[in-house]
Amino acid sequence: MTDSPSRAANARTRATGLRLLDAHNLTAAYYTPEGNRVVAVDDVSISINEGEVLGIAGESGCGKSTLGAILSLTAREPLVVEGGTLEVDGKQQRLGPRAKVQRTWRGSVVSLLPQGAMNSISPTMRVRDLVFDVMRAHDRGVKRSEALDRARDRFEELGLPARALDAYPHQLSGGMKQRVVTVISTLLNPRLLIADEPTSALDVSSQKALIDMLLQMLDNKIMSGVVFITHDLPVLRTVSNRIAVMYAGKIAEIGDAEQIASEPRHPYSAALLGSVLVPEPGFRNKRVKGIPGSPPNLLNPPSGCRFHPRCGLAMDVCTKEEPPEVGDVLRFSSCFWTQQNPGTPVPLDRVIPSEEATMVETDRELADQLAGAEEGAR
């Protein structure tokens, strides 16, 4: 029907098994004006292979964008990176309050495509001015014509109209703007591109165009790997090789995109997948259940497994102890239930029990939490 499955197949062959990035023990916190420490990413380790797309999934407020900021070395106040190391091509970059970021890293080793980037371009700048600015920030001596030539070549290579370079942002459609910004943020051929919710504001056709372009950029070796952050699981399934599901600043589950999508091992992944709506006959006249409540306020996260207040499978131990990582580095789920029931698929109808009652319950709970904390966090 479409060429997405073949693209995904390409993606699988594209991954070479060579390690591109190893990130160890990343921890970052926000400091509220009152001096409270809100740990948004808590001791997270991930790795990406050469040619791979790693998807990061989770609801808003789970630390996805914060992880993106750490990986792209763009964290800034009130976010403070408190520790961890990045390792790319065998070179190490230590992170932390006193660690100095090597100047050569930002932009050409890791580059960020920020959330909502396309709406924050100055309306009075033409695309070509933006191109020149970016190239000049990289190399003071670059000539305007050189920068433009490079961008024009890149546009041609990826099938974007070269006349978009002469346009003002408002003259481009949302989808085109996003593709243009993506190309510009990779003009310096970064090893790793971190794309934060690049498709969330787009309609399905523009989403598909952007995803196809990103995969083509990987094929053409413009960059060697992509961290793709979104809450949209079907998009992740299409674009990524592997998916990490984040919850409350930790990784709940990580594994091959296909495995996560077809047989999730963590109740949270299962619940997320369970709320996906697909235009298939099975979804008509069926009641799909969303996850009740919201992610916890990280100022005061729940004890034990952080998902336990929203999880129908929660046991006594879940409320007291940190869950173990069940599986290996490449495929694990942090869950007691999975540990006790190896090989059993997560029973979705038990993860989310009777819908109406819990929805109201957790809202009350949430409101109480908010009362003290939310003002502080702002």
Added chain:
Amino acid sequence: MRSIHLTPRFWVAASLVIFTLLVGLLGPLIIHVDPHATIGGLYDKPSGRSIGMWLGTDNAGQSVISNLVNGVRTSLFIGLVAGAISTVIGLVFGLVAGFQGGILDDILMGVTNIGLAIPSIVVVILLADALNGSTSFTLAMVIGITGWPWTARAVRAQATSIRNREHIDVARLSGARWVSILLWDVLPYLLSYVVMAFVLQMSGAILAEAAISMLGLGASGSVSLGIMLYWSLAWGSVRTGAWWAFLPPTLMLTLIAFSLLLLQSSLDEVFNPRLRRGRSRRRLAAVAAGTQAAVPTAAIVEPVLEGDRS
């Protein structure tokens, strides 16, 4: 409401403004000398003999320091009155034109553009001349009435952008009346802007008053920094080296105008955190000036605070 982060620049500006306010308010109480009284001869040098002689005497043998503190008071008074008048008129015109749009917008902006096209200083001078024997208050009125058009233009631009926000549609659907929407859904979003416009208008009005008075068209019988400059020029203080007659009012005018402008730009930072300097800004500058671009440009960097929209 969200907490407002006051920048160091704001504190510097605020201290300077408070200083000028203190000079204008308390000065005349401390320097207890009648500015119109003759206490010496032509351009007596400053001396410590008495409080009134600290900055010497002017051409008429009057105390310079007493004229100075009373002049600051007049300037501040004129600035407040004129600034308030032009801000109110400009705000009403701009709000209505920007929010309503259509033909009302065309008419109001037509009037505004005519107002902008007429050189206001000429109008002020003509009016001031016509109202010869006027008081500081009428002078302030005249300055205020000619100063509003650009505030109207600026407010209109802001109001137009707010008109398209969804919360305006929501208010209309809730059955809110036109005036209510204007006052509660549009105006609050402009308030920070209006405060800054008022500060600028105030500084403009103070300088306009000084200019008019220097030309000899000031309020008769009153004391102002402009009038001091007028007399010191007319009696050759610059030529004779009587610096105490022209330097203090000039410095004081500069200080008032500078502190108000600084206040305005620091308020811009307070209300508009994207312009804030400090660490994140420096880091961005370092990125731009360094060898690498973290992200395309400063312009497309968004704060990576998660949950901003949730």
Added chain:
Amino acid sequence: MSDPKVIFRGTGVTRRFGRGKNLVEAVKNVDFTLTEGQITTVVGESGSGKSTLARMVLRLLPVSEGTLEFNGTDVTTITGSARADYWKDVQAVFQDPFSAFNQFFTVRRLLSRSFRLLGERAAAEARMEEALNHVGLFGADVLDRFPHQLSGGQRQRVMIARALMMQPKLLIADEATSMLDASLRVNILNVLTDLRDTLGMTILFITHDIGQANYIADQVLVMEHGEMVEQGPADKVIFDPQHEYTRRLLSDVPRLNQSA
């Protein structure tokens, strides 16, 4: 449900913006009907004119040509108090759950604005609580909060409660779920289907996501570049699309199950 009644009818609805060389026809000669007690979904890409259509139905934007009929009455050009009366019957929820709030108002202040149209105050207060309960919220928890103290899902639910206070016959949801996470999205969609099932409310749901349309729609209208290219019962339009554009929209939807 034996005799489905047409509650809203648009005939030859057209909207133009600009003039001369910059003339854009955002909505071109569109005919459609909304059936009482059903959810009708308008599907289309951004720029297809679906939101413009919604704003015209809401009478927030005048039509350039055509007529709008609500319950048999021509509402194409009503203004003033007639339009305020219309808004008692036709309400809306918008896309951005943040910018739809006046950030200087508490939820109580936002909701109590509707009192003027509702008449007697005590009854209106009761209705406010009732509307909040309908979307799973409690007055005591949310009424004195500012929008930035609410989560995204709560904000959107407050917005639905605001619309429900008027007890409208027709509710328009313009991309009301686009900016929410998938899981919150399902919760909001369930609130909408419950409104249809328990109150018999008619809903016009605007979306670019055919997956959501599939989940809640009874009728589907497909718009492309301002034109209505296909309309009919949801099953038919989604599983047996006639128009090329509808097929493309369907094929562009990312799937969880790649082999299917």
